[in-house]
Amino acid sequence: MSKRSICCLFLLIFSTSLVAEDWPQWQGPDRNAISQETGLLQQWPEAGPPLAWRVDGLGGGDSAPAVADGKLFGMSNRDGKEIVWARSETDGKEIWASSLGDAIDQQVPQSKEGPGCTPSVDGDRLYAIGMSGRVACLNTIDGKIVWQKSLIDDFGGVAPMWNFRESPLVDGDKVVCTPGAADAMLVALNKLTGETIWKTNMPGESTEENSGRAGRQENTPRNEPPPRESNDRSAPTITGTKNxxxxxxxxxxxxxxxxxxxxxxxxxxxxxxxxxxxxxxxxxxxxxxxxxxxxxxxxxxxxxxxxxxxxxxxxxxxxxxxxxxxxxxxxxxxxxxxxxxxxxxxxxxxxxxxxxxxxxxxxxxxxxxxxxxxxxxxxxxxxxxxPGFFSFGGGRSGGSSGRGGFGGRGGARSGAAYASVIAIDFEGQRQYVQLTATSLIGVSASDGKVLWQYNAPANTMGINCSTPIYQDGLLFAASAYGAGGGAVKLVTGEGGKITAEEVYFTSRMQNHHGGMIVVDGCLYGANGGNGGGIMTCLDFQTGDTLWRERSGPKGSLLLADGRLYLRGEDDGEMLLIEPSRDGLLERGRFNQPDRSRAKAWAHPIVANGKLYIRDQGLLLCYNVSAK
Structure with missing residues (x-):
């Protein structure tokens, strides 16, 4: 074999073993927190992967960056303004920063530092949602605003207590987001002009038929929490005491x-x-x-x-x-x-x-x-x-009590929670699936009409944060605050009506906002609400618990090149985990420098051989490529 042939063969092998990939939107290319990138470190050095660069001065916020075409895009509150910014993927230097308007003053302290939206990049445009409900389309080259709407002023939306945290979905010619209004639960906007394509009416109170429970027989086992008080607003009955x-x-x-x-x-x-x-x-x-x-x-x-x-x-x-x-x-x-x-x-x-x-x-x-x-x-x-009753206490983040508040400020209800929409295809029909304040719903991508709903994964506080999962024929959604996670399969009945039939429900996956990932039939995520949780692995098809491990802290997840990346929300510690049905297989962990006092709620991302970690105004870039 000639030297040239050997060289070409080497390059072919090398190119197939190293696949780089951008991270252009919330939870990556497929909106499932999974990267197809390869050629990454399978075991970290004792001190962690090498730091490539760091930048300070981003401003406050939990917005994890998007990465596309050599740039990083994110959001912050800075100098009293809510901004979208672009930085160089090479060294983190700022390219531009554009203001969407004045930053709002959030009343509750958690995550008040700034926005949590990850911008969605689509060609030479990006789309972002601010805490105040501003929806904006910007040019990726210079940051100029192409158009801007308001979920509140234009669609009658009501901000939840922690304000709008959603990351918009760009699908075809649409931008899809969640005002949470009575006549605009979801809206689809023309991505070029911002004009309204359709609006979704808020689903009413569900029946057994449309909540996904009609198909369950009385003797079908279900992993439910123990019975609680029937009235959320009544004090609990305490036993074992005269007082x-x-x-x-x-x-x-x-x-x-x-x-x-x-x-x-x-x-x-x-x-x-x-x-x-x-x-x-x-x-x-x-x-x-x-x-x-x-x-x-x-x-x-x-x-x-x-x-x-x-x-x-x-x-x-x-x-x-x-x-x-x-x-x-x-x-x-x-x-x-x-x-x-x-x-x-x-x-x-x-x-x-x-x-x-x-x-x-x-x-x-x-x-x-x-x-x-x-x-x-x-x-x-x-x-x-x-007060020690309703659906909170000893872990409540703040907010109004009872279901009537839906995680909002009181007064008008917010139908929006904090999750982000995903797109799925079922029997040739495109759907958008969202976990709202009260239920998991599927709407038609063509006209926004509600096709089905499933209430069980939505907690009574309306604080539903994690993005739904659609994989292996099952839809799965979960929340904390006494709820849990439910899996449904979609079934088409007479007249083409779609229902969501519950396969299982488990209280062992009360995922707060760190997200969940399915790998080789296993569902990974943190089970726990405010104050902590525990890394848990379930059988995705049955909901059975495979293992729980306290050394895996409550935090946010992504998967890249056969490894789970877990960032603990309390100390910001990063863990590298090999997926396994048998237990937590740790392949490295490290602590970031100059950790702030805020919760580590910005999800980590991996793009083009780099791991990015945001801690409020600090952005860290680590080299995790194996080459």
Whole structure:
């Protein structure tokens, strides 16, 4: 064989083993968080892959970048403006930045720093949605705005509590997004002009037939959470105590408690009960606490009490020598939570009247059924208070209570949640599928008419964030806050009517907003809401749990070249994982430099041999190519 032939053969082999790919929209080329790129590192060095470059000064936001034609595109709040920006893929230098208007002031603190939308790139144009509901088409070359609409002003949309976080879908000649209005749940816009092509009427309350449950027989097993109170606005019934009123309101997310007391011996009673609907079994809320040096590790309210809405009191004998009784709380899975604290003096000269009682979550003092006076919530470090019922508590991010709020500000309801639309083809018909505030719906791509809906994956708070999955004949959607994940198959009946028939539902995939990925018949994702979660692997066809692993933190996922990339939301740690039905196979992990204090909610992306990690105003580019 000639040298030229050998050279050509080598180049052919090399080119087939290295396939680079852009990441032009939310969750990549196919909107499923999977890259077809090859030739990437299969194992990371101990210190992680090498850092290619970093840039600061992006501005605030959780917008993961899109990568196309040598540029990175993203969104930020900067200098009081909501902007779209373009940077060089080579070194991260800014090429242009265009303002969509004034940045809005979000009332709730989580993710208020800036937008979460990943722009969608289509040729020489890109499309973005701001927190305020501005939908804009920009030129990718110079950032000039081609057209701009408002989900609120033009379509009557109502912003959810955390505002609009959706990434638009560009499909054919349409841009599809979710105002969430009564007569414009979804809208399709002409991508060249911004003119309205169609609008979707908001689905009404579903029946058994259209919610996907009509086909289930009474004896069909379903992995559902244990029964809860029938009325979301009623206080839960607490068992195992003569004073159930002490076990309703709570303080959650705290890191400490302190109370000035005279030096001496005390019996400290800590009152607990699991009343948050987001906790459906053991292991979903675990924390530790230390009372004056006496440590309680891996404390699980559900396990200690024997289930939900059951009273449990932990009594701890302590001695105070510095004039202050202190308790430290450390969250492990989900957030810390407590109902009340009672501090009872001990010894021969102790007086019952000197007992200090603090009722967590109460704004006013009150007298219990035994005549004891309890002080209003005080002495805690950090965290928030909750009434301890509805569909939140001990993990709630904020917001109004009950289903009526739909994760919004109150007043008019928002039909929009925080997920992004995907396009699917079913029996020759193009559909757009979206997880709204109340249900998973499919609409016709041609006219926007609702074809089917499935309610089970939507939680009662309307805080539905994760993008639906369509793979291997199943549609799957999930949310946290006491919901879970449901798989349906679409079935065409008489007259061509499409229904979504539930295959299974599981509370083991309460995916918050890190996303889920299907690989070789396995569904990977984090199961857990506010305060933490656990990496979980399910059989995608049955919903059976294959494994759960605490060393895999709650976070966001992508798949590239046979490896899962997981970014933990708390410390921002990056993990490289080999997919396996048998357990979590870690192939490396590292921590980013200069980590901010904000949650790591910007999803990582991989494009053209590079891993990109955003931490608010900081953008990091790592070389993950194996060559």
């Amino acid at each position: 159930p009123e002490l076990f309703v309101s709570e303080h959650w997310g705290m890191t400490g408690f302190s109370q000035r007391v005279p030096n001496g011996k005390y019996l400290t009673k800590l009152y607990f009960a699991e009343t948050y609907n987001g906790i459906t079994e053991e292991g979903q809320r675990v924390f530790s606490f230390n009372v004056e040096g006496k440590e309680f590790k891996d404390f699980d309210i559900w396990k200690k009490a024997g289930g939900p809405r059951k009273a449990y009191v932990e009594s701890v004998a302590v001695e105070v020598t510095d004039g202050e009784l202190s308790i430290a709380f450390t969250a492990q899975v989900q957030s810390t939570a407590i109902k009340a604290i009672e501090i009872i003096p001990q010894g021969d000269d102790a007086k019952a009247a000197d007992t200090i009682r603090v009722k967590a979550g109460e704004s006013n003092s009150f007298k219990d059924s035994l005549g004891n006076v309890w002080l209003a919530d005080q002495g805690f470090t950090g965290g928030s208070t909750s």
